[in-house]
Amino acid sequence: MIKQAIIPLAGLGTRLLPLTSVFPKELLPINGKPGIEYILDECVDAGIKEVIFIISKKKEMIKNYFYNDGFYKKIIKQKKDPRIKKEYQKIIRYRKMIKFVYQNKPLGTGDAVLKTKRYIKDKFFLMLLPDDLIIKKNCSKSMIKIHNQNKFSVMASMNVRKKTVSRWGIYKMGKKIDKRNFFIKDVIEKPTIKKAPSNKAVIGRYIIPKTIFKILSKIKPGKGHEIHITDAIQSLIHKQNKFIGHNFSGKYLDCGSMNGYIKSSLEISKL
Numbered sequence: 305m306i307k308q309a310i311i312p313l314a315g316l317g318t319r320l321l322p323l324t325s326v327f328p329k330e331l332l333p334i335n336g337k338p339g340i341e342y343i344l345d346e347c348v349d350a351g352i353k354e355v356i357f358i359i360s361k362k363k364e365m366i367k368n369y370f371y372n373d374g375f376y377k378k379i380i381k382q383k384k385d386p387r388i389k390k391e392y393q394k395i396i397r398y399r400k401m402i403k404f405v406y407q408n409k410p411l412g413t414g415d416a417v418l419k420t421k422r423y424i425k426d427k428f429f430l431m432l433l434p435d436d437l438i439i440k441k442n443c444s445k446s447m448i449k450i451h452n453q454n455k456f457s458v459m460a461s462m463n464v465r466k467k468t469v470s471r472w473g474i475y476k477m478g479k480k481i482d483k484r485n486f487f488i489k490d491v492i493e494k495p496t497i498k499k500a501p502s503n504k505a506v507i508g509r510y511i512i513p514k515t516i517f518k519i520l521s522k523i524k525p526g527k528g529h530e531i532h533i534t535d536a537i538q539s540l541i542h543k544q545n546k547f548i549g550h551n552f553s554g555k556y557l558d559c560g561s562m563n564g565y566i567k568s569s570l571e572i573s574k575l
Contacts (some may be wrong), residue, residue, distance in 0.1 A: 306448045306511060307353045308423070309430040311343060312416040314360040314407040319561045328363045330434050332565065335572040339559055340366070342572075343434050344398055350444040352430060356403045356423050358416045370399045412530025417512075418520040426514070428457065431533075433508025435560030437568060439575065443509050443552040450485060450550055451511045457540070459488065460509035461549040462556055470494050473506035473534050475549050488547040493527065493534050504549060506534070507556060516540060 317324035323332060330340040347355055359366050376392040379385075405419045417431065428451065430444055438460075447458040464472055474495055478487035492501060510533075519536045526532045541547055557571055558564035 414531035436508035441554035
């Protein structure tokens, strides 16, 4: 069973400047609720018991959000407002699940994952990227179900327009399993239109084996002099580790850009 999840949160959020010059993008409200809470709710509903946040010293505000007891106790005593009490109780429930580790230098998602090595107990763990919201159906829950059936790694997949493939990690597809699942032969990071092996893109949900830490500890920096999780996953696939691509049925929302952030609020307000 998958019981642990990791969430990289140390990124600078430059696509959402100027908002993120003073405020972590993960705490920005989406229809009145911080974006990170949608990710946490997805984890809870999927049966996750422990979540590891990877933050930096510049993003201590995320930790403070979950540890602001003095403020809540004082305001609850003054206001006697049941809504505020309910919100505080929710934050306490989240806090019981969360551990914090630090990535103070922006060295890539692979480096962020490596920081969690000593906390991961089981053979596989879930990773969620907070910029990618998937609503209407729990993608993590569906992926865990697939993993439980065969004990392979699983990665979320979505069809994208051919002319946009250079924005994404793109799958080279292997044997089809069923309507929603296929084996992954390779993952090509941001290919040109001509070199893209498909139009199926990697979306920010991964079930990854613990063996990836061994690769991440030895892998050399790639594009942008960063350690990319995609490069480590490629290495595992080339070593005959089986990865399944899952075409999820929920609705994808990109919260990492200003336009996407605004659209996400509008979409969620309709639910």
